[in-house]
Amino acid sequence: MKKLFGLLSMVLLITVLAACGNSGAESSSGEGESASGDSGEAKTIKAGIGLNSDHPQYKGLLKFKEIVEEKTDGAIKVDTYHSGQLGDDRSMTEALQLGTQEVVIPSTAPLANFVPEFSVFDIPFLFPNEQVADEVLDGEVGQELLGKLEEQNLVGLSYWENGFRDLTNSERAVASIDDFDGLKIRTMENDLHLDAFKALGANPTPMAFTELFTAMQQGTVDGQENPYATIYLQKFYEVQDHVSNTHHIYSPFVFLMSKSFYDGLTEDQQKIVKDAAVEAGKHERKLNREANEKYLKQLQEEGMEYTEISDEARQEMVDAVAPVIEDYKSKIGEETVDKVYQAIEDAQK
Ligand code: KDG
Numbered sequence: 528m529k530k531l532f533g534l535l536s537m538v539l540l541i542t543v544l545a546a547c548g549n550s551g552a553e554s555s556s557g558e559g560e561s562a563s564g565d566s567g568e569a570k571t572i573k574a575g576i577g578l579n580s581d582h583p584q585y586k587g588l589l590k591f592k593e594i595v596e597e598k599t600d601g602a603i604k605v606d607t608y609h610s611g612q613l614g615d616d617r618s619m620t621e622a623l624q625l626g627t628q629e630v631v632i633p634s635t636a637p638l639a640n641f642v643p644e645f646s647v648f649d650i651p652f653l654f655p656n657e658q659v660a661d662e663v664l665d666g667e668v669g670q671e672l673l674g675k676l677e678e679q680n681l682v683g684l685s686y687w688e689n690g691f692r693d694l695t696n697s698e699r700a701v702a703s704i705d706d707f708d709g710l711k712i713r714t715m716e717n718d719l720h721l722d723a724f725k726a727l728g729a730n731p732t733p734m735a736f737t738e739l740f741t742a743m744q745q746g747t748v749d750g751q752e753n754p755y756a757t758i759y760l761q762k763f764y765e766v767q768d769h770v771s772n773t774h775h776i777y778s779p780f781v782f783l784m785s786k787s788f789y790d791g792l793t794e795d796q797q798k799i800v801k802d803a804a805v806e807a808g809k810h811e812r813k814l815n816r817e818a819n820e821k822y823l824k825q826l827q828e829e830g831m832e833y834t835e836i837s838d839e840a841r842q843e844m845v846d847a848v849a850p851v852i853e854d855y856k857s858k859i860g861e862e863t864v865d866k867v868y869q870a871i872e873d874a875q876k
Contacts (some may be wrong), residue, residue, distance in 0.1 A: 570796075572605045572788070574630035575613030577736045581760045583818055584632060584780065585609045587687060587811025591782075594803040599796060605630075615735035617716060623785040624680045630785075634689050634778045636717040641679045644672055644863045645781075646855065649719040651848045652841075654777040654871065657688065657816060662874035664779055668866040673781070680786045684804035688812045689778035690819055695758055695767040696750025697743065700832055702771065703840040704728060704847055713739055713751040719855050720776070723848045743767060754778070756815060759822035764829040771834040772823075775844065782808060 572595070578584045585607070592605035613619055616633035620641060623631055639646035647653075654660040663669055664686040673683030694701055696710055707728040714720040716733045724731035732748055742748045743766040750767065757763075758770065782804040789797060827833050836844075856864050 569602055569604045570788075570792070572603060572629040572784075572800075573608070573613070574605055574632075575608040575611075575619050575628060576632050577611045577616055577619075578609065578757060579760060580609045582609075582756060583811050583814035584687065584689075586814055587807045588632065590810045591803050591807035594806060595800060598799045598803070603792075603796060603800070611735075611737035615737045617735065620681070620783065623783055626785050626787040628785065629788045631783050632687060632780045633783065634715060635781055636715040636720060636778060638676075638781060638783075639717055639719070641681070642672070642675045643858060644675060644860050646717065646719050646859045647672075647863050647867045648779055649717055649723075649776060650852050650855070650859075650864075651723050651775050652845050653867070655875070657690075657777075657812075659871055659874045660688075660777050660779065661812070663867060663870040666870055666874075668863070668870050671866075672863070676781075676783070677786060682784045682786050682789045684782045684784055684801050685808045687780035687782055687808040688815045689780050690754035690756065690815055691774040692752045692754060692776045692778055693758070693770060694750060694752045694773045694775070695763060695770045695831070697746075697766065697768050698749045700769050700771070700834040701773070702834050702836065704843045711747075711749045713742060713748040719851070722851045722854075723775075726848050726851045727844060728847075740766065752776075754815075754819055755822040755826060756818035759826055759829075760818075764826050764831050768830075768832060769834065770823070770826055770831045772836055773841075773844070774836075780811075 574588055574591070576584050576588060588607050588609075592607055595603050595605055613628060614622065616631065616637045617640065619628055619631035620633055620638065622628035635645045635648045639649060654663070669686060676683040694712070696712070698710060699706060701707065701710075704727055707724075710729045712724055712729045712731045713734045714724055714731045716735065721731050721733055734742060734748070739751055740761065740763070743751065743763065751763070752773065752775070753763070755770075758767070784800065784804075789800070792800065823833065
């Protein structure tokens with residue numbers, strides 16, 4: 528009996544050791560994978576965004592999932608999370624650096640805390656329209672900026688669109704710069720946004736998007752600024768009464784991937800995820816433009832009062848923020864600022 532027990536223990540031990548050896552080899556580094564990256568074990572991309580599942584940003588992410596899973600024949604699986612389920616833009620970006628999350632699509636504004644040059648897109652009244660923004664972002668200088676993310680252990684695969692930001696608040700109709708006086712406005716976590724709102728006379732507070740709705744509901748802030756699609760789809764009209772077409776900043780999104788994950792992909796897979804991020808981005812931009820066009824009307828139907836900013840009133844805002852822009856040129860990097868201004872000029876020729 529003792530002998531039989533000893534034999535059984537030995538067999539069990541050998542089986543366990545063999546199993547450990549196998550799993551170690553498989554998870555080591557994809558060694559022995561075929562060119563298509565098919566090691567038999569699917570790689571998983573955990574992808575998170577801050578906006579909710581109705582927003583074009585999430586629809587774009589689903590498109591990315593569809594393309595990647597189809598083109599890799601299931602060798603790469605994409606799990607999607609919306610509404611800040613994985614955290615806010617900044618903490619998700621940090622998770623990419625640590626390698627605990629693979630994809631996030633933040634606005635460029637919080638990204639400036641990682642690569643200061645991204646703040647060039649925080650310059651108020653920079654882009655005249657979406658088409659010029661597309662040309663600059665998809666052109667040389669936009670791509671050069673994506674390259675700078677590598678030093679931060681991040682890979683920028685493409686630009687998507689958040690869009691032109693417009694002001695909402697629960698205090699008063701904002702028609703001119705005087706109406707900003709003392710308004711408690713939530714801004715994204717970005718110094719240039721903060722200083723620009725101070726220059727307009729407001730009392731700005733930086734805050735993560737995930738905390739914004741409650742802050743407006745509880746009156747911690749009077750207002751915020753975001754594109755109409757976000758204002759409508761996140762139901763901000765439930766806690767905000769006034770909306771004005773300030774169009775003060777155009778926010779791009781950046782499709783970010785963790786560098787350690789990207790480096791672990793085969794060349795074929797890297798091309799697939801890059802192309803998918805570009806393709807899904809085109810889809811997202813289209814949906815987002817359609818959404819921004821239709822949601823201003825629906826915000827009014829939900830009871831928000833809309834105030835149009837006249838050309839003269841907008842010019843006063845442009846003049847008020849001009850010294851802030853001057854001050855930030857050296858912080859952003861003169862070369863980057865000049866290149867972006869030049870690219871905007873070229874795009875309008
Ligand atoms: O998913 C993106 C959002 O987290 C965020 O970027 C939205 O513009 C935004 C904001 O105001 O924080």
